[in-house]
Amino acid sequence: MRKTRLLAALLLFLLLTFPLWGSAYFVGRIFTPALFFGIIALSLSLLAGYGGMVSLAQMTLAGLAGYGYGYLTITLGQPWWIGILAGLAVATLAALVFGLIAVRSTGIYFLMITVALGMVVYALANQNRSIFGGHTGILGIRAPELFGHSLVERTIFYYLCLAIGLTTYGFVRYLAGTPFGLALQALRDDPRRLSTLGYNVALHRVAAFTLSGFLAGIGGLLLVWYNGAISPTTIDLTRLINILVIAVIGGLAYAEGAFLGALVFVLVTNFASSFTQRFNTVIGLTFLAIVLFSPEGLSGIALRLWSLLRRTLLARLAPSRHTGL
Amino acid sequence: MVAVEAHRPQTAAHALELQGVSRRFGGLVAVRDVWLALEPGERRAIIGPNGAGKTTLFNVITGELRPTTGTIRFFGHDVTRLPPHQRIRLGLARTYQTPLVFPRLSVADNLYLAIRGVQPWRLSLRRPRAEDPERVEVERLAERVGLRHALHALAGALSHGEQRQLELGMALASRPKLLLLDEPAAGLSPGEREQLTTLLLALEPEMTVLLIEHDMDVAFQVAQRVTVLHEGRVIAEGTPDEIAMNSTVQQVYLGGTQ
Ligand SMILES: Nc1ncnc2c1ncn2[C@@H]1O[C@H](COP(=O)(O)OP(=O)(O)OP(=O)(O)O)[C@@H](O)[C@H]1O
Ligand SMILES: [Mg+2]
Numbered sequence: 315m316r317k318t319r320l321l322a323a324l325l326l327f328l329l330l331t332f333p334l335w336g337s338a339y340f341v342g343r344i345f346t347p348a349l350f351f352g353i354i355a356l357s358l359s360l361l362a363g364y365g366g367m368v369s370l371a372q373m374t375l376a377g378l379a380g381y382g383y384g385y386l387t388i389t390l391g392q393p394w395w396i397g398i399l400a401g402l403a404v405a406t407l408a409a410l411v412f413g414l415i416a417v418r419s420t421g422i423y424f425l426m427i428t429v430a431l432g433m434v435v436y437a438l439a440n441q442n443r444s445i446f447g448g449h450t451g452i453l454g455i456r457a458p459e460l461f462g463h464s465l466v467e468r469t470i471f472y473y474l475c476l477a478i479g480l481t482t483y484g485f486v487r488y489l490a491g492t493p494f495g496l497a498l499q500a501l502r503d504d505p506r507r508l509s510t511l512g513y514n515v516a517l518h519r520v521a522a523f524t525l526s527g528f529l530a531g532i533g534g535l536l537l538v539w540y541n542g543a544i545s546p547t548t549i550d551l552t553r554l555i556n557i558l559v560i561a562v563i564g565g566l567a568y569a570e571g572a573f574l575g576a577l578v579f580v581l582v583t584n585f586a587s588s589f590t591q592r593f594n595t596v597i598g599l600t601f602l603a604i605v606l607f608s609p610e611g612l613s614g615i616a617l618r619l620w621s622l623l624r625r626t627l628l629a630r631l632a633p634s635r636h637t638g639l
Numbered sequence: 640m641v642a643v644e645a646h647r648p649q650t651a652a653h654a655l656e657l658q659g660v661s662r663r664f665g666g667l668v669a670v671r672d673v674w675l676a677l678e679p680g681e682r683r684a685i686i687g688p689n690g691a692g693k694t695t696l697f698n699v700i701t702g703e704l705r706p707t708t709g710t711i712r713f714f715g716h717d718v719t720r721l722p723p724h725q726r727i728r729l730g731l732a733r734t735y736q737t738p739l740v741f742p743r744l745s746v747a748d749n750l751y752l753a754i755r756g757v758q759p760w761r762l763s764l765r766r767p768r769a770e771d772p773e774r775v776e777v778e779r780l781a782e783r784v785g786l787r788h789a790l791h792a793l794a795g796a797l798s799h800g801e802q803r804q805l806e807l808g809m810a811l812a813s814r815p816k817l818l819l820l821d822e823p824a825a826g827l828s829p830g831e832r833e834q835l836t837t838l839l840l841a842l843e844p845e846m847t848v849l850l851i852e853h854d855m856d857v858a859f860q861v862a863q864r865v866t867v868l869h870e871g872r873v874i875a876e877g878t879p880d881e882i883a884m885n886s887t888v889q890q891v892y893l894g895g896t897q
Contacts, residue, residue, distance in 0.1 A: 493755045493763045496748050500741045507739040510701055512727040512756030512813065521762060 317624055333469045342468040348580045349475035352573035353482050353533035355560040357526040360486050363567040365522045366502030371412055371428040373557045374435045375527045376534030377549035379405035384452035384544050385445055394458035402531045409527020417519035432554050439546040451545025455538055466539050486569045498522050559601050565611025574612050652715040654679045654817050654847035660709030662699050669695040671871035682848045684862035692871040693851045697819050701733055702726050728757050730816035738802035742795025746786055749794050750777045753812035784808040800831045820850040824857045836860055
């Protein structure tokens with residue numbers, strides 16, 4: 315327990331000081347995207363890990379927040395804070411609607427319905443010019459500016475993503491012990507039993523989905539600031555699946571897994587593309603290997619390695635343990 | 640011999656009243672025109688051979704299954720069309736024939752969920768604090784069903800008997816007005832059965848209890864009246880003594896599917 319905390323503190327220290335010693339490329343192009351993709355994937359960890367609902371629509375929800383922000387700030391020329399509120403509201407409301415449609419089904423059917431909803435939004439975005447800007451999308455989107463600095467300046471944006479990433483992560487972890495989170499885990503294991511304890515299972519599923527839409531929306535805003543534009547490509551089928559791939563690589567059941575998976579994903583897509591044209595194949599193979607060899611994802615592997623390491627360490631240190639380490 | 644007809648409704652608030660309840664599964668009629676009335680505070684056992692429709696009857700009472708025909712009244716309210724969670728909130732609780740607990744949650748969390756299920760703000764985003772009355776109640780319940788030592792164990796790691804205890808704790812957590820127990824003694828050791836009987840006899844006298852039980856010792860000790868179900872039909876109803884003497888019942892048990 316103490317050692318785990320020590321490790322977490324070390325990790326936090328490294329993350330906080332990263333811009334001081336990490337290369338600009340790693341800070342700006344690897345870790346920052348890993349953080350906002352991680353937040354979007356975290357919205358899926360919440361749904362799938364706690365609630366057993368594997369959704370493919372999380373990127374769609376994130377994208378809708380981006381569209382909301384872009385439409386308000388560019389098309390309507392409103393200030394950034396209205397764009398943020400509108401973006402989050404759109405993602406949350408869309409999730410509410412998606413939830414109402416999807417939650418009566420479970421498992422693979424739930425997944426199919428969410429992917430269908432995602433494709434409907436994709437088609438709509440492609441065809442509608444007045445709001446979504448057709449297949450060009452919305453260009454020239456700018457992040458908010460504070461005290462003369464754009465929030466997407468490399469170091470600022472890294473810290474912004476890190477702060478929001480840590481907050482959302484903490485929130486999802488906290489949720490596990492709340493009545494909301496406990497009931498969510500309970501309905502994953504036995505919805506019928508939960509209903510005979512007085513819970514409205516369908517309502518709870520909708521609420522969880524709505525909450526996940528809000529989280530995905532936060533990630534979507536960061537994404538659209540980073541890209542400076544949004545188009546249907548951002549929410550096409552491949553991108554939807556990418557979020558699932560990220561969450562599964564990291565370990566669906568772990569909130570940490572979302573970020574770990576996102577980091578691996580961004581690394582692979584950045585570096586595999588310089589070695590081979592087929593980085594989709596590399597991602598696919600990684601995905602398959604994880605599913606086959608460690609259904610718990612990288613978090614599961616990391617957890618096993620850590621407990622192994624701790625045991626060896628403890629064995630080594632056993633004679634001197636009373637020194638108060 | 641006690642006629643079933645004698646218990647037709649006198650719509651004054653019975654704790655539970657079934658009026659002509661049937662449930663079909665395709666061609667099979669699992670529950671057939673059942674009339675049943677429980678006085679508040681009454682302890683009633685339902686017995687009957689395997690496949691008699693006892694569990695199906697419970698599922699219809701809780702709303703997990705819709706009756707094909709008939710009306711269900713709970714303290715005078717017609718609940719026939721209410722979903723399970725709303726019936727539970729009215730003061731109904733049940734246990735299952737094979738214990739249903741949440742295996743990946745701790746014993747304490749299982750009990751806590753059961754307490755919160757009948758309270759407002761059951762989907763609160765605030766973690767319970769140690770001094771919350773619900774937390775205190777969790778410990779009291781665990782004590783009552785003999786699981787004090789296992790509060791922080793995962794429910795899935797408990798033995799069969801302990802899972803039964805936990806489920807009973809979960810059912811009592813909502814302070815129900817009507818408690819439905821589906822074979823609470825099944826799979827228990829003789830010692831555990833005795834504990835169970837003691838616990839059931841010590842329940843608040845105003846609590847109405849309907850229990851399905853194969854173990855006649857438990858059933859006849861706890862219940863004042865017994866209803867016998869056979870092929871979905873009520874074939875007899877009376878005091879434990881009357882039922883033990885009843886020739887139809889003897890025939891069913893001796894010549895039946897057993
Ligand atoms: N969901 C269902 N679908 C189809 N048939 C069912 C269903 N549930 C129960 N049955 C059938 O209804 C009949 C009554 O079953 P039920 O489980 O109510 O009996 P029981 O009296 O509880 O028996 P036991 O003592 O074995 O628990 C059985 O023939 C059973 O196969
Ligand atoms: Mg049964």
